[in-house]
Amino acid sequence: MGLDACQAAGRNFGSSVIGGNLFMPKYNPNPLFPNEPLFEIHDFSELPKSPRYTLYCNGQEQTVYHTDSFDYAIVVRRDDAPVSVEVCVSDSFKKAVLRPQSLEIPFDREENHIRFSLPYKAKVSLELDNDLKRPLLILSSCYVAPRSKGETYYFRKGQIYNVGNLELKSGESAYLEEGCVVCGRIYSNMADNVRVSGNGILYGGVWHKPDENGGRLMASFYLGKHILVEGISVVDNGVWNVVPGACRDVIIRDVNIMSRLVTGDGIDIVGCEEVLVEDCFIRACDDCVCIKACALPGPAACCNVRDIKVRRCVLWNAEPGNALEIGYELRCNEVSAVVFEDCDIIHCEYEGNQSGGVLTIHNADRAKVHNVRYENIRIEDAQEKLVDIKILDCKYSLDRVRGDVENIVFRNIDVTGPLFPVSIIRGFEMTNEMHRPRDIRFENVTVQGRTMHSANEMRMVVELAHELQFEGRVTLEKPEY
Template structure:
């Protein structure tokens, strides 16, 4: 990617004194707000390791001021054999779209968070009672709880984000965010740190602008109601166990930046997207959890950016969980070298994964998305009434975009409410596009599994001889335990795609369905 380094350097040289003033101003705001913890709220974290192994530690977070509690669940944790400690459970609002009217009816759900190392025992009680069964998701974690009436107990041996469901309730469930213990966290007064301690933090304009070489630390129990903006900066971070809450626009905006890191934060109820990144490179987005219920509440949007890793995130969103684009608005450039791994994705609206709809329709300046990697991902749900916007894995490629060199590896799709497993299409959607996509090339999908009954007809469709989809391979695609392959498990006159089922049109070239053994022999 060609970065606007000269522009950035000029901007920083001209504005270094202003940036320094911004640090002082915001730090003063943070320090003043630290003392605004609500009465009865713990001002420090509580760490215990009173039983079990020496490495077993549990850290309970201070209460979150101004974030409503939700009393559906009582949550307790302990080190093995130790004393139970209560973990606060809070309200997360989630969307339910009416397919007839299009109205969005916000639904109440719950989340709770704590830190631990070693092993932790968890006890979850569903307070309304009348429980028939508990389920801890993702299913791939293999967690079978011990059920005692309306209470479930289970053990975690590593930090994980899990969903505890009662009788398959989609909304009245618990999202349990089990973090690693935060090591070497910045402290109030540290150089180049904007520190937000436990308490409610606001800014008059609801915006926090972060300069270069700066760490924004949201301590556990911190609630920040501002949008956090990184623009034309380098080597900055947003970290901690605090919450970005109720931002008036998107929660985080990053543009023309390098070497920016996000780690550990939770985003709740933004007006629009959770994280938007544009024209940036060398970013790490790690262990971010996001919940949204309003329209266009995407999880992580990447525009015209390079060398970005999204790792260990839990995204339950009111639009696409992960969205990869090129040009839109005044953003320009290719998107490449993107890795998304070890994530759990739940799209109450639209797609868990969406690639390619926005780009530069100018035939003299087309853009591309390339070298995209998706690894070890659990897709927990997908609900989208509009057929054009379905697909747990979706390529909706428009505006002269070319998408190439894409690999999926070990993607587990649980049964979803409404949509398609795969939607791979070149499109010229008049709502969003000024031209059709140029093509989709060299896509390898390995160890994709789907277990369920609600998936509609998957689609792979090009638009013409000059706008093809080509060289797409599925290796060890399993649908309800059945391997879908060209060579086996079907009448010889059937297409392997019939077993998905999947519609494939005449503008698709070299589509293959292989067993693991066939792929290894090639």
């Protein structure tokens, strides 16, 4: 059933659903998770456009949206040919940088005009004079066509929709056509074969006041199998954005996620098996990609995590949280077979609350975390810790005992930039309980061009941990019983 048929059946998701610009939600004892959006948007003029950047792709002007933390444009591509890009900047600047720098994109500058060729699938951040609050995010996405057999909900180009809470049942789909904006959230509960795709925007700013976090999980899927999220952009939610919970066989592909408020996690994989995240861009004002086992979206997500792969993603971790994180809530027996590979971390900003970092495992509950691999990771700006592995009891802990961390591999990790980040590996010990991270290997880890051969070289604090291996050399800290 397409959208027009849904409207005929009384399910009108157009701008006249409720009327007015503001309506009062029903009482909710937890204001962080309101029952309904606080606002509605009815016209594209209500979405601010960039006062600083004008963008042309292959000679065609693109819409550049504005927030107080970044400006952004979605460039949809129907073939693999490079795109000719011209950026016109309204004010003066001295230095321009294109990230990820690993792409080595050359550009020409003529006064306030910057020109370059955007490679296939490239998602880049243009940063002027090291100003991390006013970048231009140019996010190239592959065109996603609607299904030939039709879509359950079809949101059309040039339209704004206020859907509130849109639930997908088994076999249903939502298609966001390029150039549409869907305000609200899309979720499923005990539904299989669910699909959210297209090249439109799922907008979360309607869930919270501009300067306060809060909202609902924007694209969440609970107790389902065969889930696909592809091509869409999720913008300005005040809590977690894309969240599969207690699901199996999940693909999150070519998704752009941009948050600007604390708790705005990018992707939280909670109690899932067989999850693939690939070719995504995440600018998160908290964890970019996080693996957990906790009662969100629901209690069944407190289950084992297995067979997770995150690859070819570009990540920007703003002040709170971590870039690639396992933890804190790990209320299950086992987290295993996790691979992070071929990713560019363009920023990991300074948090200052002792938990922020680039490659992190925070085991604050009972899970055994093992068989985890970080490989071919390029890190351009690490203002917090590089590696942060801790077994601990903290404010997030609910289990009565701690778990373990072992068999962790860091291979081909390259840290550039002016800062040399510290690292920490720390175990847990009480009178009747001891848990020590072990069997942790560092193979070809380079910082500012130098290969690390020991914990000291890596500026790593090691406490209550042992069996650390650097390039074939083993450093043992013998446990004291």
